[in-house]
Amino acid sequence: xxxxxxxxxxxxxxxxxxxxxAFGLVDSDGRGPDDIESLKAKGVFAVDAYSVESIYYHELVxxxxx
Numbered sequence: 743x744x745x746x747x748x749x750x751x752x753x754x755x756x757x758x759x760x761x762x763x764a765f766g767l768v769d770s771d772g773r774g775p776d777d778i779e780s781l782k783a784k785g786v787f788a789v790d791a792y793s794v795e796s797i798y799y800h801e802l803v804x805x806x807x808x
Contacts, residue, residue: 743768750785
């Protein structure tokens with residue numbers, strides 16, 4: 743999670759040099775509501791999945807990729 747937050751912060755802090763809108767996804771890992779809101783304010787979203795990689799198995803994601 744720390745690496746995702748750092749990467750997103752780095753891209754967002756250099757917005758004058760590129761066109762990218764960066765967002766991150768991390769596991770919830772038992773995070774409390776305050777921690778989740780703090781991450782969201784940084785552009786990092788905690789998913790309700792056991793593992794963030796689980797989103798690849800979601801029907802909607804598979805449909806979009808296909």
